[in-house]
Amino acid sequence: MRVLVIGSGGREHALCRALALDPEVSELHCAPGNAGIASVAAVHPVVATDPEQVTALVSRLGADLVVVGPEAPLVAGVADAVRAAGVACFGPSAEAARIEGSKAFAKDIMIAAGVPTAGSRVCATPEQARAALEEFGAPYVVKDDGLAAGKGVVVTSDLGEALAHAAACERVVIEEYLDGPEVSLFALCDGATAVPLQAAQDFKRALDGDAGPNTGGMGAYTPLPWAPEGLTGQVMAEIVLPTITELARRGTPYTGVLYAGLALTEAGPKVIEFNARFGDPETQVVLDRLATPLASLLHACATGTLAAHPAPRHSEGAAVTVVLAAENYPASPVTGDVIEGLDVPLKDAYVLHAGTRPADGQVVSAGGRVLNVVGTGPTLKDARAAAYAALAHIRLRGSHHRTDIAAAAAGG
Numbered sequence: 506m507r508v509l510v511i512g513s514g515g516r517e518h519a520l521c522r523a524l525a526l527d528p529e530v531s532e533l534h535c536a537p538g539n540a541g542i543a544s545v546a547a548v549h550p551v552v553a554t555d556p557e558q559v560t561a562l563v564s565r566l567g568a569d570l571v572v573v574g575p576e577a578p579l580v581a582g583v584a585d586a587v588r589a590a591g592v593a594c595f596g597p598s599a600e601a602a603r604i605e606g607s608k609a610f611a612k613d614i615m616i617a618a619g620v621p622t623a624g625s626r627v628c629a630t631p632e633q634a635r636a637a638l639e640e641f642g643a644p645y646v647v648k649d650d651g652l653a654a655g656k657g658v659v660v661t662s663d664l665g666e667a668l669a670h671a672a673a674c675e676r677v678v679i680e681e682y683l684d685g686p687e688v689s690l691f692a693l694c695d696g697a698t699a700v701p702l703q704a705a706q707d708f709k710r711a712l713d714g715d716a717g718p719n720t721g722g723m724g725a726y727t728p729l730p731w732a733p734e735g736l737t738g739q740v741m742a743e744i745v746l747p748t749i750t751e752l753a754r755r756g757t758p759y760t761g762v763l764y765a766g767l768a769l770t771e772a773g774p775k776v777i778e779f780n781a782r783f784g785d786p787e788t789q790v791v792l793d794r795l796a797t798p799l800a801s802l803l804h805a806c807a808t809g810t811l812a813a814h815p816a817p818r819h820s821e822g823a824a825v826t827v828v829l830a831a832e833n834y835p836a837s838p839v840t841g842d843v844i845e846g847l848d849v850p851l852k853d854a855y856v857l858h859a860g861t862r863p864a865d866g867q868v869v870s871a872g873g874r875v876l877n878v879v880g881t882g883p884t885l886k887d888a889r890a891a892a893y894a895a896l897a898h899i900r901l902r903g904s905h906h907r908t909d910i911a912a913a914a915a916g917g
Contacts, residue, residue: 506800507532507567510546511553511583512574513539515828515859515877516785519792520572520799521546522857527798534566540868541858553578556586563592570595570804573761576652576782580606584761593807597761597781601752604763605781608648608678615776618751620744622776623680634671637679638664648778650676658719658778683768683775688729689787690737690765692745693802695811696758699745701737703727703794703819705787706914711835713909720835721874724910725787726825726885727794731914733769740765740774748779760806789857789877790824822881823888825911827896829876831860832903838873845900853887854880854895870901885915 506529510520518541524530525545536559538548549566551558554577563571571587573579573596580603584596596602603610609627614620626637627650638645645667649657651674659670660682671677691702705727711717744765752759764780783791792799796818805814831838840860847856847868857879860872876899880892889911896906 506530506569506804508534508570508572508800509563509566509568510535510572510574511551511559511578513537513542513553514575514785514872515857515874516783516788517574518542518857518859519789519877520574520783523792523795523799527800529798529800532566534568536562539858539871540861540863541856543863554581554583556581556583559583560586560590563587563590568592570800570807572596572803574782576602576605576780579761579781580652593804595761595803595807597759598757600757601759602781604748604752604759604779606652608650608778609676611779612678614748614751618747620747620776621773623683625678625680627676627678628671629676631668631672634668634677634679638667641679641681644682646680646682647671648678648680649674650678660719683770683777685768685770686731687777688732688736688767688769688774689725689784690740690745690767691783691787691791692741692763692765693806693811693817694749694759694761694763695806695809696753696760697749697809698811699741699749699763700811700816701741701745702791702817704729704732704737705791707784707787708907708910711830711907713907718835720830722784722786722828723830723907724825724827725790726823726888726911726914727787727790728823729914730885736769736774740767744774744776760809785859786826786828786874786877789826789879793824793879793881794819794822796820822883823885824879824881825885825888825892826857826877826879827892827906827910828859828874829878829896829899829901829904829906831870831873831875831901832905834873834905838870839903840870840872842870842902844868844870844875846898849898851895851898853882853891854878856895856899875901875904885911889915
């Protein structure tokens, strides 16, 4: 099977790593890729959000399966264009991807499907925003209605900060705050059938102790030893399946991965957000634990045959990933600095590239989240120790990372 992955981040490196280990994959390509992906796949320059460029590359490579990683190409209709060219594609249509591209659309779907979520108001004026904030009270949750690369959400007890974020966006969704631990669950979907992968937890805030601004994610781990028994089955029955059923009823069957970002409230799991793609950095740990070959799973989704495919299996043990971020991330990341220590042999750990590029025989930073260091082991404590031991070998001027990823779960 010739597989093409679209994207250039840590999630795409994790996808390429898993696909490269699959004996069914005869050729692996990625566009545009990064310095790390180039070690496991042939990389090709392409504007990932341009359907014509992507389909031209698909045709030139003779790809059997295209996997669209990031949200922006999905919202731009890349998956539609690939399917129109007669090639199997893992990723929802532009219309179905609105479940991430528009927070207001996602709320409409959830309400119609009876999916548990936070109460909300869609606001387009300062007056509407103030009224909604006063209605729900602090902590205030303000979400940019459109795509914002994981940084369009402000959660704050400062009314002024909440109003300022609303004013900076064309339209926002203001919600009641959902109290409880957060969980990420990925469901693979073929339009009618859905199967879950192993649940994970990520860390959105930039600093230790969940302080600082929201980011695209500073680390993640799996499994969740503290999660309630039966959680995955409950989420599939009450959230995922009603959502894909509602989308199919509207004539927009969902093909790809549906990411459910959840809060485990006293009243049960409720949806914080839906994403139309694999979450980053949760993908890095979830795919590490996936024992089922990835290519056949994704191809089954893309061809509507998921019901006949064996259910995904996961390995024993744990995985923890820690993100190394560039100086001044998430505000205005500094790029172009040389990354040192990538050639050091690691024990029970490996490095996935996110924001990197090759330059004069070296690897330099090219984004806010630069690397994902993944540690594995029989327990979360072991996996966490392996990740941080590996991270200690890497040097990037001005970089920062959280030191408490998975600490509470590893400590019981």
